[in-house]
Amino acid sequence: MDQPSGRRRFLKSVIAMGAVGLPAPGQADEAHAQHAPPGVPAASAQTSAAPPRAYMFLTPPEVAFVEAAAARLIPADELGPGAKEAGVAYFIDQQLFGAYGTMAKKYRQGPWPEGTPQQGYQSPLTPQEVYRAAIRESNLYCRRQYGKTFDELAPEQQDQVLRGLDEGKIALESVPSRFFFDLLLANTQEGFFADPVYGGNRNKIGWKLVGFPGVPAVYTDHIEKYNVPYLVEPVSIADVQQNLTQGDEHGHPQHVRLSRDR
Amino acid sequence: MAATTLKPVDVVLVGVGLTGTIMAKELAEAGLTVVGLERGRFRDTYPDFALPNAHDELKYVRRHELMQDLSRETITFRNAMGETALPMRELGSFLPGEGVGGAAVHWGGLTWRFLPWDFETRSRTIARYGQDQLAADCTSQDWGITYAELEPSFDRFEYLYGISGKAGNIKGTIQPGGNPFEGPRAREYPNPPLKTTFAGSLFRKAAASMGYQPFPVPTGALSRGYTNPYGATINACVYCGYCQFFACEMGAKASPQTAVLPVLLHNKNFTLRTLTNVVKVNLDSARRRALSVTYVDSRGREFEQPAELVVLTSYVLNNVRLMLLSGIGRPYDPVRNRGVVGRNYAYQTPSAVTLFFEDKVFNQFMGAGGLGIAIDEFNGDNFDHSGLGFIGGGFFSAASTGARPIGVRPVPAGTPRWGSAWKKAVAHYFNRSFPITVQGACQSYRTNYLDVDPTYRDAYGLPLLRMTFDRHDNEHKMSVYLTNKAAEIAKAIGPSKMNVNPRTGKYTIVPYQSTHNTGGAIMGADPATSAVNKYSQSWDVPNVFVIGASAFPQNGGYNPTGTVGALTYFAVEAIRTRYLKRPGQLLT
Numbered sequence: 001m002d003q004p005s006g007r008r009r010f011l012k013s014v015i016a017m018g019a020v021g022l023p024a025p026g027q028a029d030e031a032h033a034q035h036a037p038p039g040v041p042a043a044s045a046q047t048s049a050a051p052p053r054a055y056m057f058l059t060p061p062e063v064a065f066v067e068a069a070a071a072r073l074i075p076a077d078e079l080g081p082g083a084k085e086a087g088v089a090y091f092i093d094q095q096l097f098g099a100y101g102t103m104a105k106k107y108r109q110g111p112w113p114e115g116t117p118q119q120g121y122q123s124p125l126t127p128q129e130v131y132r133a134a135i136r137e138s139n140l141y142c143r144r145q146y147g148k149t150f151d152e153l154a155p156e157q158q159d160q161v162l163r164g165l166d167e168g169k170i171a172l173e174s175v176p177s178r179f180f181f182d183l184l185l186a187n188t189q190e191g192f193f194a195d196p197v198y199g200g201n202r203n204k205i206g207w208k209l210v211g212f213p214g215v216p217a218v219y220t221d222h223i224e225k226y227n228v229p230y231l232v233e234p235v236s237i238a239d240v241q242q243n244l245t246q247g248d249e250h251g252h253p254q255h256v257r258l259s260r261d262r
Numbered sequence: 263m264a265a266t267t268l269k270p271v272d273v274v275l276v277g278v279g280l281t282g283t284i285m286a287k288e289l290a291e292a293g294l295t296v297v298g299l300e301r302g303r304f305r306d307t308y309p310d311f312a313l314p315n316a317h318d319e320l321k322y323v324r325r326h327e328l329m330q331d332l333s334r335e336t337i338t339f340r341n342a343m344g345e346t347a348l349p350m351r352e353l354g355s356f357l358p359g360e361g362v363g364g365a366a367v368h369w370g371g372l373t374w375r376f377l378p379w380d381f382e383t384r385s386r387t388i389a390r391y392g393q394d395q396l397a398a399d400c401t402s403q404d405w406g407i408t409y410a411e412l413e414p415s416f417d418r419f420e421y422l423y424g425i426s427g428k429a430g431n432i433k434g435t436i437q438p439g440g441n442p443f444e445g446p447r448a449r450e451y452p453n454p455p456l457k458t459t460f461a462g463s464l465f466r467k468a469a470a471s472m473g474y475q476p477f478p479v480p481t482g483a484l485s486r487g488y489t490n491p492y493g494a495t496i497n498a499c500v501y502c503g504y505c506q507f508f509a510c511e512m513g514a515k516a517s518p519q520t521a522v523l524p525v526l527l528h529n530k531n532f533t534l535r536t537l538t539n540v541v542k543v544n545l546d547s548a549r550r551r552a553l554s555v556t557y558v559d560s561r562g563r564e565f566e567q568p569a570e571l572v573v574l575t576s577y578v579l580n581n582v583r584l585m586l587l588s589g590i591g592r593p594y595d596p597v598r599n600r601g602v603v604g605r606n607y608a609y610q611t612p613s614a615v616t617l618f619f620e621d622k623v624f625n626q627f628m629g630a631g632g633l634g635i636a637i638d639e640f641n642g643d644n645f646d647h648s649g650l651g652f653i654g655g656g657f658f659s660a661a662s663t664g665a666r667p668i669g670v671r672p673v674p675a676g677t678p679r680w681g682s683a684w685k686k687a688v689a690h691y692f693n694r695s696f697p698i699t700v701q702g703a704c705q706s707y708r709t710n711y712l713d714v715d716p717t718y719r720d721a722y723g724l725p726l727l728r729m730t731f732d733r734h735d736n737e738h739k740m741s742v743y744l745t746n747k748a749a750e751i752a753k754a755i756g757p758s759k760m761n762v763n764p765r766t767g768k769y770t771i772v773p774y775q776s777t778h779n780t781g782g783a784i785m786g787a788d789p790a791t792s793a794v795n796k797y798s799q800s801w802d803v804p805n806v807f808v809i810g811a812s813a814f815p816q817n818g819g820y821n822p823t824g825t826v827g828a829l830t831y832f833a834v835e836a837i838r839t840r841y842l843k844r845p846g847q848l849l850t
Binding site: 072073074075077079082099100103104105106107108109111113115116117118119120121122159162166185189190193194195197198206207209210211212213215216217218219220222223224225226227228229230235236237239240241247250251252253 | 312313314315317318319320324325326331332333336339340341345346348349350351352354457458459460463498500501502503504511512622623624625627628629662666667668671679680681682684685686688689692693717718719768769770771772
């Protein structure tokens with residue numbers, strides 16, 4: 001029943017992302033072109049910059065849910081774009097598909113009593129399974145309560161649902177609701193601030209918001225400049241690998257100062 | 263499956279990290295054949311720690327690239343004996359390393375000497391305040407070694423790792439600009455302190471105005487290039503702000519990779535075997551002598567490595583576990599307060615004050631491991647504890663150790679956890695805040711201990727180590743007192759807001775606190791209450807040495823690494839000069 005509309009929404013959101021956050025090969029990060037080293041033709045660097053991106057774990061209704069939730073957790077507002085525009089849903093998809101989603105480096109043997117809060121993560125479910133179950137159950141709640149899925153609700157209603165999960169007032173079947181909410185919030189913040197190589201923090205939206213320079217430069221000459229802002233174009237891992245920045249023999253990029261800098 | 267027995271060697275080391283590499287270097291140099299068994303992989307400055315990938319916050323801080331793979335082995339945890347311990351399924355509170363170099367690859371660099379008082383906690387407390395100052399179930403005790411005995415070993419370790427700092431007490435003469443509370447040292451640090459950040463300068467000024475004596479934190483992030491007595495060169499730090507949780511791309515953080523391995527790996531007496539997991543130390547039938555260790559390699563093959571000397575040089579928790587699984591020494595029984603292995607597990611009691619400003623920027627994304635200005639007025643017994651209801655303390659420091667936005671983006675208390683208000687606070691305060699951290703000590707108690715879990719097992723089918731731990735009233739009272747003192751300094755600096763967060767309530771294994779686990783194979787003068795003597799030698803099986811913070815009877819108000827390094831040199835010196843001439847119990 002919700003399949004066709006879900007798929008439509010998914011397609012719409014993918015198209016929207018192409019326009020906002022996911023640059024097509026030709027349009028990759030204008031900012032980099034400004035400080036590409038003179039020897040590297042900008043066009044050749046750009047053609048390798050943006051491999052095709054596709055969802056690997058989340059289903060279309062799940063993408064719609066995560067995008068809608070991310071847009072409320074870190075909203076687009078007067079300070080600039082938020083988690084949705086930063087591609088956090090795609091980031092979460094990639095994380096869930098990989099080692100994190102399957103708890104590859106974590107202890108997975110039972111038995112699985114719930115334990116005390118001090119004992120931490122004790123769910124038999126992996127993050128993959130937590131998202132799958134909790135999104136479905138959250139949407140069931142929204143349908144019962146509002147007659148719509150989460151992504152179809154008005155922003156104020158979405159906030160109400162998120163608060164209900166955050167405060168543990170909405171009961172989910174498979175996991176404690178706060179457990180799911182904490183995971184979703186942590187992953188959203190990770191996707192907003194992690195290096196763009198993971199698919200989130202598009203156009204370094206998160207880093208630009210807080211003034212974080214990304215891959216570090218040599219700061220020996222700056223560390224004792226007291227109360228002097230250090231405003232630079234942030235540098236990502238891909239920027240360095242693709243020689244879009246100039247660097248020293250240890251790989252530290254030379255940060256390009258923004259004109260606002262004094 | 264039958265184990266293949268290998269050719270006997272003189273020494274087998276379990277774990278090739280900070281303590282293992284020093285042991286290996288010293289013993290191989292003495293002409294012994296040494297095999298180092300390391301369960302993780304080989305790692306080196308290049309290419310493993312190269313930029314840009316090595317400074318990726320998600321990968322290293324959140325996904326724990328350099329840390330223990332819990333899918334193979336973890337611990338179980340509970341707050342109290344009446345609870346059921348459950349596995350630590352993901353890393354949180356502490357982060358043991360895995361691979362060559364161990365946790366000394368991702369350590370934060372702070373390199374302290376414990377105070378003379380720390381080594382005599384129990385007797386000095388009773389002498390000054392009387393028996394009642396100690397909680398009834400407190401099992402903190404003297405180490406069986408004094409600071410004065412250990413001083414030359416502290417010195418050797420500091421010169422090996424090229425520590426940057428400022429001496430406060432050289433042979434009894436107080437040095438301006440250093441820590442006046444430290445025990446007397448033979449000479450100045452090998453390298454001068456790091457530069458001072460804006461945060462550090464504000465703290466220094468405020469602390470001095472209140473009559474305290476601020477000084478730079480001693481650290482293994484080096485202020486200049488340095489060639490150590492082994493001939494290894496460590497580079498100068500560039501303040502990139504990715505030190506703790508990360509490996510250093512510059513070779514500027516003192517570590518096995520920078521300070522020891524470049525020389526050790528060329529010594530023909532030393533053999534390194536990576537991806538080998540030691541599952542047991544094999545003893546003779548009387549359990550008085552170790553014969554060999556059994557390990558499983560990366561192809562599932564089982565080997566028995568005979569050796570004259572077995573040295574446990576893995577992390578605290580695995581040192582203790584291997585003793586329990588092998589029957590070295592009597593396991594601790596908390597009900598009867600008898601036995602020694604697993605006894606006096608302790609930790610750290612860290613807390614912090616976060617300062618928020620409207621008109622100042624700190625660029626805290628710049629920084630270095632251990633970079634900070636500290637005071638020591640409220641550490642150990644440097645202040646009068648009469649009527650305070652606790653013992654111990656900790657150093658305070660305005661720290662600039664690198665702020666990265668996934669993990670370090672403080673907001674004033676009362677800020678919503680998400681939404682536009684949260685976003686606004688993060689955007690505003692990311693560069694307008696810094697912390698004053700308090701490295702609180704932790705005493706030992708009868709009910710805090712390590713033993714073998716009855717239910718959960720590792721990838722080899724062996725029982726996990728079980729941790730039973732909570733902080734007690736002493737730690738909570740201490741944390742409140744210290745954190746309020748730190749808040750007074752913060753207030754003098756003049757922030758618009760501050761978060762004051764003492765450590766109270768139940769210990770939880772979830773958020774990161776400190777990789778300063780201690781005890782479980784503690785040293786002491788009495789075999790009835792300690793697992794090893796002051797040379798880190800097992801009382802029960804004298805050809806087994808157990809090196810590391812597992813030997814701390816309780817934890818001081820400092821990072822442990824400096825003291826771990828000193829204990830390592832003290833032990834290896836005794837092995838070289840005395841044990842090799844007459845193998846057997848060094849203290850009789």
